Amino acid sequence: xxxxxxxxxxxxxxxxxxxxxxxxxxxxxxxxxxxxxxxxxxxxxxxxxxxxxxxxxxxxxxxxxxxxxxxxxxxxxxxxxxxxxxxxxxxxxxxxxxxxxxxxxxxxxxxxxxxxxxxxxxxxxxxxxxxxxxxxxxxxxxxxxxxxxxxxxxxxxxxxxxxxxxxxxxxxxxxxxxxxxxxxxxxxxxxxxxxxxxxxxxxxxxxxxxxxxxxxxxxxxxxxxxxxxxxxxxxxxxxxxxxxxxxxxxxxxxxxxxxxxxxxxxxxxxxxxxxxxxxxxxxxxxxxxxxxxxxxxxxxxxxxxxxxxxxxxxxxxxxxxxxxxxxxxxxxxxxxxxxxxxxxxxxxxxxxxxxxxxxxxxxxxxxxxxxxxxxxxxxxxxxxxxxxxxxxxxxxxxxxxxxxxxxxxxxxxxxxxxxxxxxxxxxxxxxxxxxxxxxxxxxxxxxxxxxxxxxxxxxxxxxxxxxxxxxxxxxxxxxxxxxxxxxxxxxxxxxxxxxxxxxxxxxxxxxxxxxxxxxxxxxxxxxxxxxxxxxxxxxxxxxxxxxxxxxxxxxxxxxxxxxxxxxxxxxxxxxxxxxxxxxxxxxxxxxxxxxxxxxxxxxxxxxxxxxxxxxxxxxxxxxxxxxxxxxxxxxxxxxxxxxxxxxxxxxxxxxxxxxxxxxxxxxxxxxxxxxxxxxxxxxxxxxxxxxxxxxxxxxxxxxxxxxxxxxxxxxxxxxxxxxxxxxxxxxxxxxxxxxxxxxxxxxxxxxxxxxxxxxxxxxxx
Amino acid sequence: xxxxxxxxxxxxxxxxxxxxxxxxxxxxxxxxxxxxxxxxxxxxxxxxxxxxxxxxxxxxxxxxxxxxxxxxxxxxxxxxxxxxxxxxxxxxxxxxxxxxxxxxxxxxxxxxxxxxxxxxxxxxxxxxxxxxxxxxxxxxxxxxxxxxxxxxxxxxxxxxxxxxxxxxxxxx
Numbered sequence: 053x054x055x056x057x058x059x060x061x062x063x064x065x066x067x068x069x070x071x072x073x074x075x076x077x078x079x080x081x082x083x084x085x086x087x088x089x090x091x092x093x094x095x096x097x098x099x100x101x102x103x104x105x106x107x108x109x110x111x112x113x114x115x116x117x118x119x120x121x122x123x124x125x126x127x128x129x130x131x132x133x134x135x136x137x138x139x140x141x142x143x144x145x146x147x148x149x150x151x152x153x154x155x156x157x158x159x160x161x162x163x164x165x166x167x168x169x170x171x172x173x174x175x176x177x178x179x180x181x182x183x184x185x186x187x188x189x190x191x192x193x194x195x196x197x198x199x200x201x202x203x204x205x206x207x208x209x210x211x212x213x214x215x216x217x218x219x220x221x222x223x224x225x226x227x228x229x230x231x232x233x234x235x236x237x238x239x240x241x242x243x244x245x246x247x248x249x250x251x252x253x254x255x256x257x258x259x260x261x262x263x264x265x266x267x268x269x270x271x272x273x274x275x276x277x278x279x280x281x282x283x284x285x286x287x288x289x290x291x292x293x294x295x296x297x298x299x300x301x302x303x304x305x306x307x308x309x310x311x312x313x314x315x316x317x318x319x320x321x322x323x324x325x326x327x328x329x330x331x332x333x334x335x336x337x338x339x340x341x342x343x344x345x346x347x348x349x350x351x352x353x354x355x356x357x358x359x360x361x362x363x364x365x366x367x368x369x370x371x372x373x374x375x376x377x378x379x380x381x382x383x384x385x386x387x388x389x390x391x392x393x394x395x396x397x398x399x400x401x402x403x404x405x406x407x408x409x410x411x412x413x414x415x416x417x418x419x420x421x422x423x424x425x426x427x428x429x430x431x432x433x434x435x436x437x438x439x440x441x442x443x444x445x446x447x448x449x450x451x452x453x454x455x456x457x458x459x460x461x462x463x464x465x466x467x468x469x470x471x472x473x474x475x476x477x478x479x480x481x482x483x484x485x486x487x488x489x490x491x492x493x494x495x496x497x498x499x500x501x502x503x504x505x506x507x508x509x510x511x512x513x514x515x516x517x518x519x520x521x522x523x524x525x526x527x528x529x530x531x532x533x534x535x536x537x538x539x540x541x542x543x544x545x546x547x548x549x550x551x552x553x554x555x556x557x558x559x560x561x562x563x564x565x566x567x568x569x570x571x572x573x574x575x576x577x578x579x580x581x582x583x584x585x586x587x588x589x590x591x592x593x594x595x596x597x598x599x600x601x602x603x604x605x606x607x608x609x610x611x612x613x614x615x616x617x618x619x620x621x622x623x624x625x626x627x628x629x630x631x632x633x634x635x636x637x638x639x640x641x642x643x644x645x646x647x648x649x650x651x652x653x654x655x656x657x658x659x660x661x662x663x664x665x666x667x668x669x670x671x672x673x674x675x676x677x678x679x680x681x682x683x684x685x686x687x688x689x690x691x692x693x694x695x696x697x698x699x700x701x702x703x704x705x706x707x708x709x710x711x712x713x714x715x716x717x718x719x720x721x722x723x724x725x726x727x728x729x730x731x732x733x734x735x736x737x738x739x740x741x742x743x744x745x746x747x748x749x750x751x752x753x754x755x756x757x758x759x760x761x762x763x764x765x766x767x768x769x770x771x772x773x774x775x776x777x778x779x780x781x782x783x784x785x786x787x788x789x790x791x792x793x794x795x796x797x798x799x800x801x802x803x804x805x806x807x808x809x810x811x812x813x814x815x816x817x
Numbered sequence: 818x819x820x821x822x823x824x825x826x827x828x829x830x831x832x833x834x835x836x837x838x839x840x841x842x843x844x845x846x847x848x849x850x851x852x853x854x855x856x857x858x859x860x861x862x863x864x865x866x867x868x869x870x871x872x873x874x875x876x877x878x879x880x881x882x883x884x885x886x887x888x889x890x891x892x893x894x895x896x897x898x899x900x901x902x903x904x905x906x907x908x909x910x911x912x913x914x915x916x917x918x919x920x921x922x923x924x925x926x927x928x929x930x931x932x933x934x935x936x937x938x939x940x941x942x943x944x945x946x947x948x949x950x951x952x953x954x955x956x957x958x959x960x961x962x963x964x965x966x967x968x969x970x971x972x973x974x975x976x977x978x979x980x981x982x983x984x985x986x987x988x989x
Contacts, residue, residue: 070912073912076917076919077899077904077912079853240921291961535919536918536962703915707915707967710963710964711918711961737860739862739864745959746952746969749965752964
């Protein structure tokens with residue numbers, strides 16, 4: 053590595069104020085719904101009111117005659133039979149038969165499925181007219197239990213001789229746990245504005261996030277356009293968490309209508325639509341069995357998973373069940389493992405990823421298993437984990453499995469060390485004292501512990517451009533996207549560090565497909581790792597070029613120059629210096645500093661490629677009170693300990709962990725998409741889909757460690773986006789189980805008051 | 818037939834006159850008719866609080882009010898908080914304490930807190946603000962990114978410094 057961290061005022065590792073903050077605090081953010089175009093029409097989706105049935109007809113005559121209506125379209129108006137393809141392949145499994153059409157044509161499969169689009173001059177009129185569209189549906193029985201659902205895929209992952217492990221076992225421990233249906237639910241609903249330019253034939257899009265280049269290319273192929281004629285603009289996004297920015301039916305419909313009508317089309321989803329239309333996640337049933345020797349060492353692990361994917365396979369395909377299986381052994385030494393999953397379709401909203409996909413679920417299952425095992429083996433819960441965590445000497449550890457198209461190779465780390473550090477931190481913060489004090493005063497108070505493994509930094513590549521303009525301003529054009537995580541600030545710090553400039557002079561544009569046509573997007577906690585590494589490489593290349601040009605200007609050898617404080621100077625002779633702005637101007641096309649044939653400009657594009665992911669790891673510890681009378685669970689204390697390799701901006705890492713933990717508390721205790729027997733959603737408002745407020749989320753203690761820099765990238769970073777939520781279900785299940793003194797598993801998440809009341813009354817498994 | 822009303826109101830001290838349909842919400846009127854897009858809509862049924870503005874000084878969910886109900890009212894939105902280039906003490910406190918991530922809910926929290934602190938102040942200032950008091954206030958709105966800690970800390974720090982300033986260099 054180069055000079056990172058060697059300067060006296062290191063930019064990396066500093067709590068630099070966020071570049072995003074001023075505009076957002078002033079109400080000057082540019083969210084999708086904030087953008088309008090002259091002459092725009094508003095789109096309103098008409099959605100199926102029935103969970104399952106044959107679509108006989110969609111009558112649009114009355115709607116089309118309503119005031120202000122410009123057009124009403126159904127599947128019959130589409131250019132052919134269009135389905136949204138899978139973005140992420142899993143084990144080569146063909147899901148063609150289960151893809152979602154952009155508008156239902158013959159069959160409806162969930163409440164909320166798009167049937168028609170109404171366009172009107174005004175959103176109120178569009179909504180009025182949408183209510184006049186009459187869908188004639190022969191209702192059929194709804195399949196709501198995955199056990200009864202059509203099987204879309206079934207596959208196994210694993211390694212080693214599992215049968216032999218169970219034959220040799222001294223103890224076999226079994227447990228079951230189901231996770232309820234939950235979702236990302238960002239606070240900003242989806243929006244899209246598509247604006248066609250009749251002169252150039254281009255189509256400007258506002259509101260696509262997460263994977264804008266992928267979505268641009270997919271949209272281009274569905275529209276039969278050259279992809280460079282589509283310009284996806286950068287926007288602020290009100291949270292992503294996996295769901296926002298995937299390609300949904302509306303992502304075709306709105307641009308297609310804009311192009312067909314040659315008018316700007318604007319669409320803003322309402323909350324009830326969001327809660328039935330956007331990917332759900334998490335709903336899985338797990339049956340686990342573990343073989344232990346007499347000393348409590350794991351010999352083998354078996355997992356059977358039933359995944360409820362809702363009505364269709366969307367862009368994420370079956371990646372969540374694959375991640376579940378691939379990550380289920382977690383940070384432990386598991387000599388033999390067999391995981392099998394059945395992916396079933398039901399008449400509910402289709403599913404995709406939600407922050408820590410497969411890990412929230414799998415960690416809850418595995419950690420409940422270990423808690424139950426500790427009870428059965430008569431061992432302390434932490435001691436059992438300590439015995440089974442992989443040691444630093446056992447890393448890197450290759451598991452003969454793949455996920456997301458890459459082999460599972462756990463990189464460096466000290467898993468037992470972090471467990472000790474977390475336990476010590478909880479002790480220092482008084483957790484154990486609080487538990488015993490509560491129990492002595494007669495409360496049902498419990499302590500939860502969970503260790504987990506995360507993954508981040510998925511390749512295969514990310515591209516970044518760094519450009520210095522004549523004022524000395526540094527422009528970064530990254531393939532990441534801003535979803536609220538602060539990636540503009542992080543990338544500015546990385547560029548500033550490499551170039552020796554103040555982060556204040558660095559501006560970062562994310563998610564603009566004209567500025568960065570080769571971006572991979574922000575998902576899977578990848579941006580700091582892969583986008584950051586690409587920015588790092590591009591900024592170093594700019595520094596090298598600036599040094600070379602400055603050497604000519606100063607008549608010095610490049611090796612004698614240093615690049616710092618926005619200038620390049622001769623080492624030991626600070627008077628001999630040129631500013632970065634002067635160097636940039638010296639590369640202008642007419643500059644005499646340029647050599648014949650040398651390209652103008654001070655810029656570089658670099659691509660960072662990576663084969664394997666990096667694996668951050670962590671421990672959650674929590675203290676809860678359970679009211680056996682009401683079933684209410686109160687989270688009193690919560691600690692997230694997480695190894696991030698290197699924190700570019702510790703304040704942002706802590707923010708990710710705290711925010712993730714809050715979402716995880718929601719997932720563990722409150723949030724669930726429920727359906728009635730006919731498949732009608734029962735959680736289509738914020739009254740019924742209960743996200744935690746400040747009253748349910750305690751102050752979250754965080755212990756961010758930087759003891760194991762990731763070996764696979766030049767910054768040593770591991771990604772921080774998902775460690776706050778990953779083990780939240782696991783740790784709160786552990787704490788509730790401890791508070792109630794259960795012998796078996798808690799059985800289900802979320803641990804709503806009704807369920808906890810049942811467990812407290814002896815109704816547990 | 819649209820039921821149109823001519824109304825007059827002040828937003829952040831600036832006078833507006835406009836014709837508005839009776840059913841149009843205050844939030845839509847502020848955003849789409851008057852261009853105050855800093856007021857955000859997260860649920861349109863009064864739960865999330867992202868659309869909170871001050872109506873004659875009191876926090877209100879602008880998605881649950883009709884525009885016509887604001888006839889003659891003084892409205893404050895997030896765009897009115899900063900003094901030119903200078904963020905308000907509350908805005909600065911949010912940035913200092915990482916009280917925002919995606920920023921979508923932020924205007925609602927800022928206006929909720931401004932309204933509450935102003936009411937507290939006009940009621941005589943009362944006792945020194947506590948964490949529990951501010952947490953209960955913050956629990957009125959939803960945030961999906963921060964876990965609320967930075968928001969509670971930012972509002973509490975501002976509440977305390979304003980309370981101390983109001984109390985002056987007294988005998989305490």
